[in-house]
Amino acid sequence: QVQLEESGGGLVQAGGSLRLSCAASGRTLSSYGMGWFRQTPGKEREFVAAITWRGRTSYADSVKGRFTISRDNSKNALYLQMNSLKPEDTAVYYCAAIPRSSVEVSDYNYWGQGTQVTVST
Numbered sequence: 001q002v003q004l005e006e007s008g009g010g011l012v013q014a015g016g017s018l019r020l021s022c023a024a025s026g027r028t029l030s031s032y033g034m035g036w037f038r039q040t041p042g043k044e045r046e047f048v049a050a051i052t053w054r055g056r057t058s059y060a061d062s063v064k065g066r067f068t069i070s071r072d073n074s075k076n077a078l079y080l081q082m083n084s085l086k087p088e089d090t091a092v093y094y095c096a097a098i099p100r101s102s103v104e105v106s107d108y109n110y111w112g113q114g115t116q117v118t119v120s121t
Contacts, residue, residue: 004110006114006115009093010117014121017084034071047104048093051078096110
């Protein structure tokens with residue numbers, strides 16, 4: 001089995017930065033696609049960023065130029081560097097993994113429990 005655990009969320013002022021981490025245990029995820037998604041109460045979970053096993057990345061238009069996704073396959077770890085944070089970035093952020101690449105929530109097989117990010121005005 002694969003277990004994912006997010007960390008690094010917290011309270012930050014608008015314009016500030018946070019770095020989220022996702023640690024994976026169990027089966028190695030070196031050949032998996034990895035992604036970050038976010039969700040607020042009453043809204044659908046939405047795509048934020050994804051990275052393939054080869055390192056190719058994709059981003060939601062709302063975060064392009066501000067967020068950077070990266071991975072360290074040797075450590076089974078995923079990261080999301082978030083800069084120039086805006087109040088609309090407030091959400092619970094989840095990391096996820098699939099044995100392919102995708103930006104669709106329904107395609108991902110493994111999910112962490114999420115880490116809360118709150119951006120104040």
